[in-house]
Amino acid sequence: xxxFRATSPEGEVIEYTAxxxxxxxxxxxxxxxxxxxxxxxxxxxNTDPQPVFGGRRDLTKxxxxxxxxxxxxxxxxxxxxxxxxxxxxxxxxxxxxxEPGTAYSIDLDDQRMxxxxxxxxxxxxxxxxxxxxxxxVEGIIRG
Amino acid sequence: xxxxxxxxxATYNGDGTTSSEAASNGAAGAWNTIDYMTGxxxxxxxxxxxxxxxxxxxxxxxxxxxVTLAANITLGKxxxxxxxxxxxxLDGGTIWPGINGVLTFSSSGAYYxxxxxxxxxxxxxxxxxxVVNTASNVSVVVAxxxxxxxxxxxxxxxxxxxxxxxxxxxxxxxxxxMIGESLHVKAxxxxxxxxxxxxxSSGVSLRTPDIELTKSDTDPVFFCSALQNYISVFGGRLYGxxxxxxxxxxxxxxxxxxxxxxFDFPIQMPVCSGPGSQYGGTIEVxxxxxxxxxxxxDAWGRADSRDDGYYPTCNAQYPNSTASGWSWRVYPNGVxxxxxxxxxxxxxxxxxxxxxxxxxxxxxxxxxxxxxxKAAVWMDGYYIDDTTGLSTYFTTQSTGALDSSSATWSAxxxxxxxxxxxxxxxxxxxxxxxxxxxxTRFCCTSPTVSSDDIFxxxxxxxxx
Numbered sequence: 001x002x003x004f005r006a007t008s009p010e011g012e013v014i015e016y017t018a019x020x021x022x023x024x025x026x027x028x029x030x031x032x033x034x035x036x037x038x039x040x041x042x043x044x045x046n047t048d049p050q051p052v053f054g055g056r057r058d059l060t061k062x063x064x065x066x067x068x069x070x071x072x073x074x075x076x077x078x079x080x081x082x083x084x085x086x087x088x089x090x091x092x093x094x095x096x097x098x099e100p101g102t103a104y105s106i107d108l109d110d111q112r113m114x115x116x117x118x119x120x121x122x123x124x125x126x127x128x129x130x131x132x133x134x135x136x137v138e139g140i141i142r143g
Numbered sequence: 144x145x146x147x148x149x150x151x152x153a154t155y156n157g158d159g160t161t162s163s164e165a166a167s168n169g170a171a172g173a174w175n176t177i178d179y180m181t182g183x184x185x186x187x188x189x190x191x192x193x194x195x196x197x198x199x200x201x202x203x204x205x206x207x208x209x210v211t212l213a214a215n216i217t218l219g220k221x222x223x224x225x226x227x228x229x230x231x232x233l234d235g236g237t238i239w240p241g242i243n244g245v246l247t248f249s250s251s252g253a254y255y256x257x258x259x260x261x262x263x264x265x266x267x268x269x270x271x272x273x274v275v276n277t278a279s280n281v282s283v284v285v286a287x288x289x290x291x292x293x294x295x296x297x298x299x300x301x302x303x304x305x306x307x308x309x310x311x312x313x314x315x316x317x318x319x320x321m322i323g324e325s326l327h328v329k330a331x332x333x334x335x336x337x338x339x340x341x342x343x344s345s346g347v348s349l350r351t352p353d354i355e356l357t358k359s360d361t362d363p364v365f366f367c368s369a370l371q372n373y374i375s376v377f378g379g380r381l382y383g384x385x386x387x388x389x390x391x392x393x394x395x396x397x398x399x400x401x402x403x404x405x406f407d408f409p410i411q412m413p414v415c416s417g418p419g420s421q422y423g424g425t426i427e428v429x430x431x432x433x434x435x436x437x438x439x440x441d442a443w444g445r446a447d448s449r450d451d452g453y454y455p456t457c458n459a460q461y462p463n464s465t466a467s468g469w470s471w472r473v474y475p476n477g478v479x480x481x482x483x484x485x486x487x488x489x490x491x492x493x494x495x496x497x498x499x500x501x502x503x504x505x506x507x508x509x510x511x512x513x514x515x516x517k518a519a520v521w522m523d524g525y526y527i528d529d530t531t532g533l534s535t536y537f538t539t540q541s542t543g544a545l546d547s548s549s550a551t552w553s554a555x556x557x558x559x560x561x562x563x564x565x566x567x568x569x570x571x572x573x574x575x576x577x578x579x580x581x582x583t584r585f586c587c588t589s590p591t592v593s594s595d596d597i598f599x600x601x602x603x604x605x606x607x
Contacts, residue, residue: 020204034206038181038216131394
């Protein structure tokens with residue numbers, strides 16, 4: 001038995017399960033499809049973009065700089081020389097202390113993270129340092 | 144290396160070695176499931192590197208085949224190599240006469256297929272193998288493209304007309320090259336770009352693509368988010384509502400290099416939305432207009448000579464049947480003192496007897512463009528010294544106001560922009576050698592304030 005979807009010349013869709021399609025649905029003007037469910041199978045490679053640090057949301061400062069990217073990091077430092085707000089953001093990163101018992105000072109899920117990155121990203125994109133503010137922020141938040 | 148065969152839905156599952164349905168399970172005959180294309184290991188026979196798997200484009204029952212995604216899937220088989228790729232070929236009547244169907248990988252949500260490394264996916268009939276996404280209200284990756292080749296496929300998310308967006312992600316890990324031949328893309332709303340190249344040193348090479356942007360958007364067609372990305376397009380076209388609504392062709396050149404030769408796109412589409420960064424990216428376009436026009440974008444801005452721009456012209460003429468005039472429209476919207484425009488726009492063969500010569504460049508500049516002087520706008524270049532035979536540099540950069548010009552232009556306005564005729568001249572200090580090339584650059588360091596701050600440059604530098 002197989003699943004079929006028949007679309008009439010007028011666009012009416014009929015779905016059914018059968019051994020073979022109804023003969024009328026093989027006529028000119030009809031489109032008949034045999035539907036197969038594609039599934040992820042054991043052993044297939046996971047092709048989703050993977051977080052850099054295995055999904056860990058708490059990072060060291062150096063790991064955070066790695067996520068920012070070399071060019072963006074340089075761009076942020078350049079912007080900090082002209083903007084008190086950007087300098088303040090950089091200072092916050094510098095002043096952040098590790099969580100007790102860990103080496104991690106940066107929390108990607110901190111509620112200030114996304115607004116701060118978004119504001120910085122706009123400046124970086126405007127300066128041509130990064131092609132897309134949206135993509136840059138997305139990559140950092142993904143971890 | 145062998146031909147293998149799939150007839151989806153056949154009664155028995157053969158060993159894949161013939162194009163006929165098997166008489167029993169494991170007998171010589173076609174495999175009977177499309178699942179072998181999505182990662183399942185054949186029960187009988189095997190898929191080996193170098194094999195071509197021919198797929199009947201209709202099921203045994205005579206229906207088109209639609210694979211509905213319930214999760215992300217991988218198309219093709221892992222483990223192929225650059226020297227021994229696996230080809231998945233959708234037949235259109237050559238092997239199975241009269242059978243001309245469609246194989247569709249369909250998603251209505253966030254699931255997508257990935258084209259596996261070193262696998263080739265082709266269909267005998269254009270668009271007969273398709274990836275279609277009809278998701279609404281969620282940004283999606285329509286498909287992911289690893290280091291594989293796609294021929295004649297259709298990638299379609301044109302049904303996304305609302306807030307949902309899609310993109311074709313190119314490259315999962317660094318240093319991938321994706322190859323597309325006669326790829327047909329129907330894009331709806333965009334999620335970062337149509338072709339989204341997201342990893343370092345990865346690139347996309349397209350031959351004769353057909354790209355339709357069905358919806359207005361601001362995201363570029365080719366998006367490069369990492370360094371050392373490259374885009375190479377030869378032939379093909381871009382059209383549709385989204386192509387004339389202001390979306391750029393590329394993301395701003397950062398560290399990426401993009402080359403478009405004979406790729407037709409409308410003049411309403413800027414090659415990029417802004418200047419590049421200082422990291423060396425460029426965009427080079429030849430014949431986007433079916434003629435001899437060109438476009439160049441760099442960190443300093445962009446210049447173009449599109450035939451359909453109908454720019455004011457002066458002396459330069461194409462060697463075509465009508466000797467039509469042409470010029471460069473130059474928009475240096477990224478210049479600073481550290482990022483000067485140094486636009487090598489002319490190379491002229493000097494054929495007279497050796498002598499000192501005066502070079503005169505004529506150009507038009509908008510009357511709104513402030514801060515211009517001989518210090519901020521100049522011509523430089525080189526010629527071959529007749530005595531030494533060495534390349535000799537020259538520059539007109541100095542001080543003072545730009546010289547007025549009496550050269551005759553076809554127009555002194557462009558739309559609402561009023562243009563002032565100016566010129567730059569220099570006499571070579573030594574004799575120019577006969578039958579050598581004089582190369583000139585148009586240079587500028589004066590920042591623009593608006594998109595009206597433009598030049599029109601005559602490529603025909605007069606030699607007198």
